[in-house]
Amino acid sequence: MAGGLVARVPGGPEAMEWADLPTPEPGPGEVLVAHKAIGVNFIDVYFRTGLYAWPEGTMIPGAEASGTIEAVGAGVTEFRRGDRVAYVMPHGAYRERRVVPAERLVPLPDGIDSVAIAGAMLKGLTAQYLVTSSYAVQPGDTVLVHAAAGGVGLILGQWLKALGAHAIGTAGGPKKVALASKHGYAHVIDYKAQDFVAEVERLTGGKGCAAVYDSVGADTWRGSLKCLKRRGMFVNFGQSSGLIRDFSLADLAAGGSLSANRPVLFDYIAERGELLERSADLFARILDGTIRLDIAATRPLREAAAAHADLEARRTVGSTILLV
């Protein structure tokens, strides 16, 4: 037996209850992972509240984790008992032990810390595909990122700087502005106190941005389109303030032949080769010091509800990690 946090119906943070869970034997192609640490992400909130499709029966949130392999099933040749691994899957990680398909696991190289990476698999791979595939950032590009002091935001700023981009961030309040400024952003706008559209116009001399990475959604998307230069790329990859409604293709024409995409990480790591390639890029940048992983907060796994409440109330910065 091992424990985990189970939600029986969609609801608030209190919908997650601690329960004893049987530990199944790994079947063919599967491994049993003893979790070391689990990252907290907004996607966990979207599943818990029912915004994202509820799986059949009960739901265990949690989309990124690290740990050690305890047992391997038949036919697994790539991994052995004792290997350090990490993974990203849509939900299911808020538990002490878990059986995972071996093809979803990424081996952790020496020098990659098991705890820090648990909060940077989903967030780091997201930053990776955003800057390489959603819009391929070029040296000299000016790019806008909302929620720059958040979990994804702190990694994205460092990555953009390494690519030679001029990254402008937005963040809510002076403390978050100061933190984002230490993570690659050339300018950070306090969008609670200032009109970010006017500030971007001022900072770019009216030229606008090549791309906007917007994970805030409802509150920001209209302004984000206004921050783009002609033929710029609007990337909406989340909705921490609520879903975007009333968006029309005509908005893209009116903004100056803009493009828009609404990507989801899992479509960029569905093939094992791509998962390993993107992970290798992330690990290389952590190991060479380009990306620093600051753990902003840790909590015992059993306190996930409090971590969710903080995330939803905009009280967090960077990455919160649950320890097993």
Ligand SMILES: NC(=O)c1ccc[n+]([C@@H]2O[C@H](COP(=O)([O-])OP(=O)(O)OC[C@H]3O[C@@H](n4cnc5c(N)ncnc54)[C@H](OP(=O)(O)O)[C@@H]3O)[C@@H](O)[C@H]2O)c1
């Ligand atoms: N599509 C994908 O592949 C993908 C993958 C990973 C993450 N995401 C998305 O990326 C975003 C960031 O995820 P994260 O886990 O790193 O979260 P996070 O950015 O650490 O936290 C969310 C932040 O959004 C900002 N925010 C603005 N309005 C908000 C509101 N009304 N309620 C709550 N927060 C608000 C807050 O920062 P300020 O106080 O500075 O405004 C808050 O700290 C989420 O929207 C997530 O869904 C998408």
